[in-house]
Amino acid sequence: MSVEAWEPVVGLEVHCELKTATKLFCGCRNAFGDEPNTNICPVCLGLPGSLPVLNVKAVELAMFIGNALHCEIRPSLFHRKNYFYPDMPKDYQISQYDEPINVNGWLELPDGQRVGIVRAHMEEDTGKTSHMGGGGRIHDADHALVDYNRAGVPLVEIVSAPDIRSAAQARRYVEELRAILMAIRASDGRMEEGSLRVDANVSVRAGRTDELGTRCEVKNLNSLRSLARAIEHETERQVSLLEAGEPVLQQTRHWDEQAQKTVALRSKEEAFDYRYFPEPDLVLVAPGPDWQYQVALCLPPMPAERRAKLTELLGAGGPTAAQVDQVATVVALGLDTLVVEAASSGIEVPLALARTANEAAADADRAREVDRAAYGTLLRMEQEGMLTPTQAKAVLADLFENGGHPADIARRKGFEALGAGTVVAAVADVVSAHPEEWARYCQGEDKLVGFFTGLVMQATDKKANGKEVAAELRRLRG
């Protein structure tokens, strides 16, 4: 049987660190990258006698997530998940178990495909263990060092149904989920900092059977690329096992980024027996109708809606393939309001979209904070020919980095726009100096526009606007 006859069946578990000011159960700062063990207190360090008190903002963000994923929001309970690990201060994790806050929702991918959401529940993060010596690998390490800054950071774990059928679709699911989480300001979306962590449950099945195969859980997927690669690799691995007549064993596997393959974790002495029971130090979380209504009311527009808005702005004829990607990019990065605001002030949408999807996206964090009026002015200057595209990009980079007024930045950079007469004169000079090329151009050899433009640029110290040069050439040709 060929690989084509097999289909991967994938469900994803996404852990999202919530962007609260403080941790889930105490007032310590929830911040990435601080000095080790500086954001710790009796509660998140699990000191004897300490007690958890739930962060209202975390509950609210969890409800936002539930709303955005069309979940039913229910009265929920925290349980204790008991297991020993040095990065877990109490040696149990406080997590919602059989009564999670969000259940039964769905997420729609840009292509219209829906992925079911089984649950999205709250829990606390663990500390961070660094395995020292032996190249940082756990099995070769000499000892470990533990930092509890992350212990107690609020997480929402979003569990999808096994509705995903390819690595590419898994990637689109995470991209869309990430855009949603950023839209509702639940997450900063930084996978590389661990703000979003993905585990994949992968099984394969032959053709169109409904029967699911044995699944493996793949962990350590720290980027969209490794997510896709891991699912591809795991699918191939399971298919070749099955084709060789060997069974797939249910196990947890680790994605090895260097080797580009999944590897089985050392088998455990005994299966985990988490001894869940209701957390006696916390009480029921049951958001009433008023609170739920408030949250639903505050829900910002979702990425799908925002993509539709941009597409609509692009107007009849629909977006080009490149523009579809640009729309997806600006929405995913939360930069679409830049385009919408520019468009409403009369900037051509394709120009606003292109600058936002390329230059602004390259510096998204700063671009989100940029002065909207200044951004519009810059686009207007480019649109009206006061700046060439190259110059506009240079001014934009400066604007994102240092702020200020685009006209001042352009002046500082020596980007004074050339008068129309200068361009006309320069074109006339160049044409008369190259009669042979001019004749070929007049006979229809259009690509020579580049040749003449280059010479004009040289002559004007790159200050000429390429579009104006081309227009003058066309005018001379008649």
Add this chain to the structure above:
Amino acid sequence: MNASELAGRVRTGETRAVDVLEQHLRAIEECDGELHAFLTVLGDTARSEAREIDRRLGAGEDPGPLAGVPVAVKDNLCTRGVPTTCASRILEGWLPPYDATVVKRLRGAGAVVVGKTNLDEFAMGSSTENSAFGPTRNPHDPRRVPGGSSGGSAAAVAAGLVPIALGSDTGGSIRQPAALCGVVGLKPTYGTVSRYGLVAFASSLDQVGPFARTVADAATLFDVISGHDPLDSTSLERPNPLALARLEEGVDGMRVGVVVELLDGADASVVKRVHEAAEALAAAGANVEECSVPEVSYALPAYYLLAPAEASSNLARYDGVRYGLRVDASSAEAMNGATRAVGFGPEVKRRIMLGTYVLSAGYYDAYYGQAQKVRTLIIRAFARAYEQADVLLGATTPTTAFELGSKVDDPLAMYLSDVCTVPTNLAGHPAITVPFGVDDLALPVGVQLLAPALGETSMFQAAAVIEGAAPAGALPQICAPTIGAGPTSTRGER
């Protein structure tokens, strides 16, 4: 002298807080070698606290209702920078970086914390013999146990080393030792006193409460420590029932139910005292009737499933990583196992094992889940009983103080001494024990009053009546020479 009298004298300037303190520190010095009620005595910090009380009084301030009153605190309540051992080797040397809320409230009321008292390791036990640092003795008979787990606090108050003390009660750990030592002990309604800083044993059952030699002192201390705490999610928001202000209102017309199940199996001398207490309440105008709450007998087996389960989880954190004892080993896993093997005593290991077992895959529903349902039945049964009664009356313990070593090798026998106290913990209700005479061996007997949630006010009123009618108690064999062991009503023949 009791706490109210001491505070009164200090507040009026009749005596200085530092002098009160020195007197008590001397008593501790003289008696505690034999008694072993204290694990830590805080001479220097207590002296500076007392000086501060005197300074504030001199400046015209009122330090509060416990001004200058020396108080002892069970060593499972966190005290900043002061050892808090839970009588366990695993916490030896640990200095908490914070104070328990109740400790802050004590100081806020002007009390002076003089020391940390002995207990059964992690409050697991009924005799204080499970302390890693040696047992406490009963001041009435040093060959006998003071009860437990708050045996140190009970003994310290009974012997007059302090007028009041704090303990914690998960299944009777305040009331049982109070009864065995002949003092007043209260387990408040769950949620009225903050648990923040109380080292957890069984979180859904634990509650901090007072020991005192008089009902009025217990009421005063309860008023001081109760109230909402935003650091404890299970702390009640509503105003706490004030005990002291309405203490003397009597029991005229109060409905009292004598629970037959709380007398089943008790020693005849104990049963006799409970009936005498009931008569005293009737004589004071209460309507006393016998009643039956059969579900009370379910409480002990349910308790010995629920409490160890929670304990097994609460005690997981003692793993040798962040604080306390570490026994070195080649891996983290081996270090955990070795540390816990050395750091925990036999009773704690027993309960961790039991709790781990009943929560483990395959047994949860049969044991833990079933015990939680039985807990519901017990709560319903009490609710029915309180339709007919305002307070309930019964024995605190089936026996008076037993001899050291007589039950340590038989866990089940030891557990049975909690049979009268655990039902209220499961229900989350308040209960108080009041000394009521002695048995044939001149050992103190306690009678127990129970009330519905937040029923402390009526309960204290009945307790005051019982206290007023109590036959003479015995003077402890070990007691502070100058202070006198207690209120006049318990000063009796030696």
Add this chain to the structure above:
Amino acid sequence: MNEHGSARSERLTREDAAYVARLARVDLTEDELDLYAGQLAAVLDHAAQVAAIATSGVEPTAHTLPLRNVLRDDVVRPSLEREEVLAQAPRAEDGRFWVPRILGESP
């Protein structure tokens, strides 16, 4: 989470005790295992009384309080001084807690 519907009729075995001790991370000697197996079985026999009580349709009680939605504002409060915390640790290095090498993966 459970495949058994009721408390087992057979008594807790020495193997059960050994499993539980591993799960609870307490190293026990052979003698201790024997001792605890017997004692735990006795306590469980007593506790088995609860198994006989009819509880169908009865809700379990985890909390005796009628509380819900006890919440804290998302406001930063001071953390502890790192040096004070690490001074309590059996061993620390580079501002972190030192532990011997860890054999198992985090689940």
